[in-house]
Amino acid sequence: MTADAVPKLAQCAAAKAIAEWGRPTADITHLVFSTYSACQAPTADLRLATLLGLRPTVSRTMLSLHGCYGGGRALSLAKELAENNRGARVLVACSEMTLVCFGAPDGGNIVGHALFGDGAGAVVIGAGPFLDGERRPIFEMVSATQTTIPRTEHALGMRVSGGGVDFHLAIQVPTLVGQNVEQCLLDAFRSAIVDDDDGGAAPPPSPCSGNGNGRWNDLFWAVHPGGRPILDNINKVLMLEPEKLAASRHVLREYGNMSGATIVFVLDELRRGRSPLPEWGALLAFGPGITIEAMVLRCPLHKSSAN
Numbered sequence: 092m093t094a095d096a097v098p099k100l101a102q103c104a105a106a107k108a109i110a111e112w113g114r115p116t117a118d119i120t121h122l123v124f125s126t127y128s129a130c131q132a133p134t135a136d137l138r139l140a141t142l143l144g145l146r147p148t149v150s151r152t153m154l155s156l157h158g159c160y161g162g163g164r165a166l167s168l169a170k171e172l173a174e175n176n177r178g179a180r181v182l183v184a185c186s187e188m189t190l191v192c193f194g195a196p197d198g199g200n201i202v203g204h205a206l207f208g209d210g211a212g213a214v215v216i217g218a219g220p221f222l223d224g225e226r227r228p229i230f231e232m233v234s235a236t237q238t239t240i241p242r243t244e245h246a247l248g249m250r251v252s253g254g255g256v257d258f259h260l261a262i263q264v265p266t267l268v269g270q271n272v273e274q275c276l277l278d279a280f281r282s283a284i285v286d287d288d289d290g291g292a293a294p295p296p297s298p299c300s301g302n303g304n305g306r307w308n309d310l311f312w313a314v315h316p317g318g319r320p321i322l323d324n325i326n327k328v329l330m331l332e333p334e335k336l337a338a339s340r341h342v343l344r345e346y347g348n349m350s351g352a353t354i355v356f357v358l359d360e361l362r363r364g365r366s367p368l369p370e371w372g373a374l375l376a377f378g379p380g381i382t383i384e385a386m387v388l389r390c391p392l393h394k395s396s397a398n
């Protein structure tokens with residue numbers, strides 16, 4: 092069932108993203124599709140390309156079974172594709188049907204049922220130059236890192252069984268994420284380089300200079316809401332003001348944890364916020380491994396960077 096439904100759900104999100112982007116579907120050069128809810132060949136990215144009518148030469152990449160960090164990985168990969176292929180426009184689609192998947196009848200998936208929801212998100216990623224009629228970027232991805240916490244392979248995962256998907260989530264996951272998240276962020280900021288006004292390269296303001304304390308509050312935050320204790324621990328470790336994680340908490344409350352698709356909902360929520368975002372931001376996503384995706388974001392439309 093999910094083999095059909097996952098690409099169809101993605102189609103709804105992708106059609107909206109392409110319409111907002113403002114260019115013809117045929118101008119999409121690459122597709123990155125992330126899901127762990129559909130496991131078949133031909134893969135769901137091909138089905139989505141057909142449903143959308145993407146051109147036959149579109150370069151497709153399927154990210155399967157990455158779980159909740161799949162959205163972060165898909166965005167990071169799209170950034171690399173766009174920067175290394177002049178004129179590339181990369182459609183990123185993340186689609187998950189978790190509730191159907193977690194179907195084991197023995198009650199063993201109760202945590203999965205409490206936590207997860209279904210959903211799809213899509214965005215179009217490109218590097219300059221801008222095309223006629225193309226919407227200007229809302230977020231710029233400046234740098235990205237992926238970290239695997241050593242010796243945590245068994246902390247979360249899933250296995251397909253006769254009754255559906257057996258999902259395993261160790262109770263220690265929020266603590267492990269909390270203990271490792273600041274180092275991942277520092278690494279991401281250390282690797283960030285941006286073009287300065289003179290056409291050279293310069294690093295963004297570094298939260299490291301304040302040893303993390305307080306400086307994290309200068310950023311906007313797109314955090315995968317893996318669960319309430321995950322957000323609470325990140326809030327505590329980074330000493331964030333409560334409203335910094337408001338977009339993540341809103342998405343968790345309204346939609347649940349939609350695995351890889353969730354981060355797109357958080358970015359959408361952030362851009363719709365009533366008050367203007369700070370210029371710099373951070374994105375975090377977590378999943379099996381335990382893998383942490385961290386990314387430095389920038390709002391190109393922010394007033395100090397818009398001139």
Ligand SMILES: CC(C)(COP(=O)(O)OP(=O)(O)OC[C@H]1O[C@@H](n2cnc3c(N)ncnc32)[C@H](O)[C@@H]1OP(=O)(O)O)[C@@H](O)C(=O)NCCC(=O)NCCSC(=O)/C=C/c1ccc(O)cc1
Pocket residue numbers: 127157158159160202205206247248249260261262263264265316317318319320321348350377378379
């Ligand atoms: C939704 C929970 C499970 C329950 O929340 P709650 O209803 O507000 O209640 P509590 O947090 O107070 O916990 C209630 C009880 O459940 C227990 N509990 C608390 N986590 C647990 C637990 N993982 N086990 C088994 N008992 C527990 C907890 O100890 C407590 O037990 P007790 O004191 O005896 O009532 C909440 O604790 C929670 O969100 N926990 C953390 C979730 C978490 O680690 N998320 C993973 C983030 S990474 C991610 O999203 C990955 C996705 C993924 C996607 C696809 C994949 O294939 C693989 C991975």
